[in-house]
Amino acid sequence: MADYRDLRISVIGAGMGGLASALCFARKGFKHIDVYETASNLGFVGAGIQLAPNMLRILDRLGCWEGSQLQREATTVRETKIVDGPTNSELVQVDLSDVEDKYGYPHCTGHRASLAGGLYEACQKEPAVTFHFATSLVRIDSFGPGRPKITVKAREGDDKTLETDVLIGADGIKSVSRYAMLRELKIDAEVEDTGQAAYRIMLDRDKMEPFPELLALLDAKCAMRWIGEKRHIVAYPISGHTIYNISTCQPDTNFAATTNASYTTKGDKTAMKKVYDDFCPLVQQMLDMVPDGEVCEWRLRSHEPLSQWTLGSVALLGDACHPTLPHMAQGAAMAIEDAAVLAEVVSLTPGGGSDPEALAKSLRVYELLRKETTWMRVEMAAYSGRTLHLGEGKAKEERNKQFAMAREKGAPVPDKWASPEVQQAIYSHDCMKEAVQKFPELYNSLT
Numbered sequence: 001m002a003d004y005r006d007l008r009i010s011v012i013g014a015g016m017g018g019l020a021s022a023l024c025f026a027r028k029g030f031k032h033i034d035v036y037e038t039a040s041n042l043g044f045v046g047a048g049i050q051l052a053p054n055m056l057r058i059l060d061r062l063g064c065w066e067g068s069q070l071q072r073e074a075t076t077v078r079e080t081k082i083v084d085g086p087t088n089s090e091l092v093q094v095d096l097s098d099v100e101d102k103y104g105y106p107h108c109t110g111h112r113a114s115l116a117g118g119l120y121e122a123c124q125k126e127p128a129v130t131f132h133f134a135t136s137l138v139r140i141d142s143f144g145p146g147r148p149k150i151t152v153k154a155r156e157g158d159d160k161t162l163e164t165d166v167l168i169g170a171d172g173i174k175s176v177s178r179y180a181m182l183r184e185l186k187i188d189a190e191v192e193d194t195g196q197a198a199y200r201i202m203l204d205r206d207k208m209e210p211f212p213e214l215l216a217l218l219d220a221k222c223a224m225r226w227i228g229e230k231r232h233i234v235a236y237p238i239s240g241h242t243i244y245n246i247s248t249c250q251p252d253t254n255f256a257a258t259t260n261a262s263y264t265t266k267g268d269k270t271a272m273k274k275v276y277d278d279f280c281p282l283v284q285q286m287l288d289m290v291p292d293g294e295v296c297e298w299r300l301r302s303h304e305p306l307s308q309w310t311l312g313s314v315a316l317l318g319d320a321c322h323p324t325l326p327h328m329a330q331g332a333a334m335a336i337e338d339a340a341v342l343a344e345v346v347s348l349t350p351g352g353g354s355d356p357e358a359l360a361k362s363l364r365v366y367e368l369l370r371k372e373t374t375w376m377r378v379e380m381a382a383y384s385g386r387t388l389h390l391g392e393g394k395a396k397e398e399r400n401k402q403f404a405m406a407r408e409k410g411a412p413v414p415d416k417w418a419s420p421e422v423q424q425a426i427y428s429h430d431c432m433k434e435a436v437q438k439f440p441e442l443y444n445s446l447t
């Protein structure tokens, strides 16, 4: 019988999903894993990221959490506060100190570079993984029958056509793999602008230190949200409380450029300050501290749910198939979960994957396992955006009443990210265990 470890796995993109894919397959014993990345290096934006327990569970299994630099620097978030932006008055406080007891892992915040760097370093220790930086997927020449054929191009080289056993399109929102698959399937699902854009800024400790109120924010184990009409700001400490990470969301009236490969679209500080000029003095003070030229801005994009994520032995993952607004802080977590589930199902393929049809069926099992849970989170992120961004009127009054009831009587929190019920559903979900348990039944259910 063929051995699944001999299958050739090609990954397009070295973002969170692509790096996690390479590592998950390597840890399953696959011996030939190639990662093609357009950028000439990892090139991650200097920004923070929330590390939810469902992400940490997988990172830990990959050896990228316990004892890692990411863990050493991470802030364990013990509470979250939602505050009215203009008045700075607290709408609700949610205690998160029992998250680790409940789900086995805490809710943390960290630096993107440490997360990506940790995954990358672990990949580099795996002889099975080869990175091809400055190399792009140009097209998918064949989805089968038989092995997928692709054309890649190195920046300084000619087109090269390759065959692989499994192709993973982890190439983000502007995915060439997705376009190729949709074209082949004659499905129309264009990327949509959400009409929203984000600014991302980071404040160093030495800037905040002279101001006790700001220092208290930096030293707290708290994720803050200041909310206002059509806008909100999320902020939390990262890198051992040496950096305060601030991320905003507002209407895209300044026509933010879409992200480039290195995620460094420059934003205008004056324009940013204008968007939040009715927010409280504390917020104004923080936005004021950002050096000119250190504001990143990008357009937030999504698309209609895709009816299909796999075709033959080609599978999409992460933002390539379920981009999301950031309000649930689950985009990277979902991409990493996708990667872990893919490695599980491919390794479980009957016959060791020697039959491309069996491989294609395994990829469909991956899609069945992932589609509903990811789509629910994408929908919840959109819902939270609508709820947080309400303007004056009945709906806002009702929302604030719900916040008050949550504060006083423990009723459900209208912001889905901060809702203990929603956290329970997402954080307790062990996608790898589920994949192993459900694989035989789902596989056999497919014709």
Ligand SMILES: Cc1cc2nc3c(=O)[nH]c(=O)nc-3n(C[C@H](O)[C@H](O)[C@H](O)COP(=O)(O)OP(=O)(O)OC[C@H]3O[C@@H](n4cnc5c(N)ncnc54)[C@H](O)[C@@H]3O)c2cc1C
Binding pocket: 012, 013, 014, 015, 016, 017, 018, 036, 037, 038, 039, 048, 049, 050, 051, 135, 136, 137, 138, 170, 171, 172, 173, 174, 175, 176, 198, 200, 247, 261, 300, 317, 318, 319, 320, 324, 326, 329, 330, 331, 332, 333, 334, 335
């Ligand atoms: C403001 C904001 C805040 C967020 N906060 C959080 C958070 O707190 N927690 C969380 O879990 N998620 C968060 N996210 C979401 C998260 O960043 C993304 O969902 C996640 O990074 C997606 O990973 P990915 O690997 O699918 O795609 P990407 O990270 O976009 O990676 C795709 C990679 O593919 C490469 N590529 C593209 N085309 C090609 C090609 N043709 N050939 C070769 N390579 C190619 C790109 O260069 C890139 O490196 C946030 C997102 C935003 C916008």
